[in-house]
Amino acid sequence: MLPASLPEPVLFRPGQGEPVLRWGILGTGWIAGEFAHAVQAHTAQKVAAVGSRSDERARQFAGQHGIDRAHGTEDALIEDPGVDVVYVASPPGEHLAQGLRAIAAGKHVLMEKPLATSAADARTLVAAARAAGVFLMEAMWSRYQPQALVIGELLRDGVLGDIRTVHADLGQAVAPDPHGRLFRPDLGGGALLDMGIYPIQLDSMVRGTPRSFVTSGGLTSTGVDAHAILLADHGTGEPSVLTTSLQTRTPAAALIAGSEARIEIATPFHVPGGFRLAPNDYLAETITWTDPTGITFFGGLSWEATALARYVGEGRQESPLHTHDETVSILATIDEARRQIGAR
Structure with missing residues (x-):
């Protein structure tokens, strides 16, 4: 059964005591x-x-x-x-x-x-x-947006039940350019480091580090990853399905599915927007949450700046929402995914 109302998390609004850096x-x-x-x-x-x-x-x-x-x-x-x-x-x-x-x-x-x-x-x-x-x-920046904070509260409250899977994709049709940043190995090119990191970090936020995973993908003429699909096994439920591409513009959709309910994040899932919370009963009523702040698209980069200032003011050295250990773990997943498909 869905909650009567959605949680009201503490947002990273400016002027809440954080230092002006x-x-x-x-x-x-x-x-x-x-x-x-x-x-x-x-x-x-x-x-x-x-x-x-x-x-x-x-x-x-x-x-x-x-x-x-x-x-x-x-x-x-x-x-x-x-x-x-x-x-x-x-x-x-x-x-x-x-x-x-x-x-x-x-x-x-x-x-x-x-x-x-x-x-x-x-x-x-x-x-x-x-x-x-x-x-x-x-x-x-996705971690500090209002929708991520509300979703985080719902996950902690157990509203979805046992998490069974995460499906997320992010791909763009980028014109091949051997001199462009996305196609140059020396500049950190490839789909996984640029766009695939968003589905992978969402899965990490929800399910933690995968126990194991397999990757299918392909390379550009310059040797960076052109596209990749990860099936991430977390030891419970189904594998997560995480997709990225430099060749195809995908829906940029994300789903978090549990034993009791699911969250469908509005597309594109990595920018400010909203989500739909729905029980698994197909005919049951759903709850739609829309970002009430009026900050849209790349205006959402502001949330991470205020978050950093707040954390510095608290004397921290890392973000509690996206710790150093998790950041390294996500890059280790990308390292292995790139290795599996032979990317440079």
């Missing part, structure tokens, strides 16, 4: 621009500086987003004394080196997903951050 954005690409806009529109945080390998790009980005300081080198941004936290928005292949430099400079770090291109590199970053006493978090 001074942010430096490392990188001037598309996601950096979306992040800057989201932070400025929906948080109490301050975007203080931007850094790039090109002085011209840095100044142009700063002008577009009303940012006070533009640095023409990465090190200048990292070493800026007016920056408390560095948001690394560069390609994944650069995350390890840039993250280690920011940590060594005493900065907190929000690393665009994936944290690194392998579990081993992620462990290196985690160890460095712990030794330096700074906060490190992967920018898995």
Whole structure:
């Protein structure tokens, strides 16, 4: 039987006592621009500086987003004394080196997903951050959105019963480009690290680390994974079915199915939206939850920025919603999936 009402979780709303941190954005690409806009529109945080390998790009980005300081080198941004936290928005292949430099400079770090291109590199970053006493978090923005917090409460309350399976997919039809980031092994290309991480992290959030899994997939001409399907065995119920692709635009749907009820997350499942909670009786009434905040699509990047500030204010060094151990575990799953299909 469904609950009479859905839980009201504590959202990462701004102005709830979190410190106002001074942010430096490392990188001037598309996601950096979306992040800057989201932070400025929906948080109490301050975007203080931007850094790039090109002085011209840095100044142009700063002008577009009303940012006070533009640095023409990465090190200048990292070493800026007016920056408390560095948001690394560069390609994944650069995350390890840039993250280690920011940590060594005493900065907190929000690393665009994936944290690194392998579990081993992620462990290196985690160890460095712990030794330096700074906060490190992967920018898995889906975890901090209102819908994820409500779903988390429902799972903890046992509303679905025993979890039987998770089905999730995320794929885009990307034009092949051997020079593009998604197709270059040295930059951390491939479907799994870019899009497949979303279905895998959802399964991890719901069911934990899989006991074992098998992967079917294919490669691009450059050797990165073009598509992959994981059947993840958690030892109970059915395997989870997790799908990603650079070749096909998929529905971006997600289902969490239990012995008593199921949650169908609105598409695309990894952005702010809503979900439907339905009992397993086909004819029974369902409950629909829609995000009430008015923050849509990439405005949802703001939730992770406020969450980071709150956690820093609490004296934490990692996110309790997406811990270092879980972040490394998810990358270990991706490592093995890539190995199984022979990806570079």
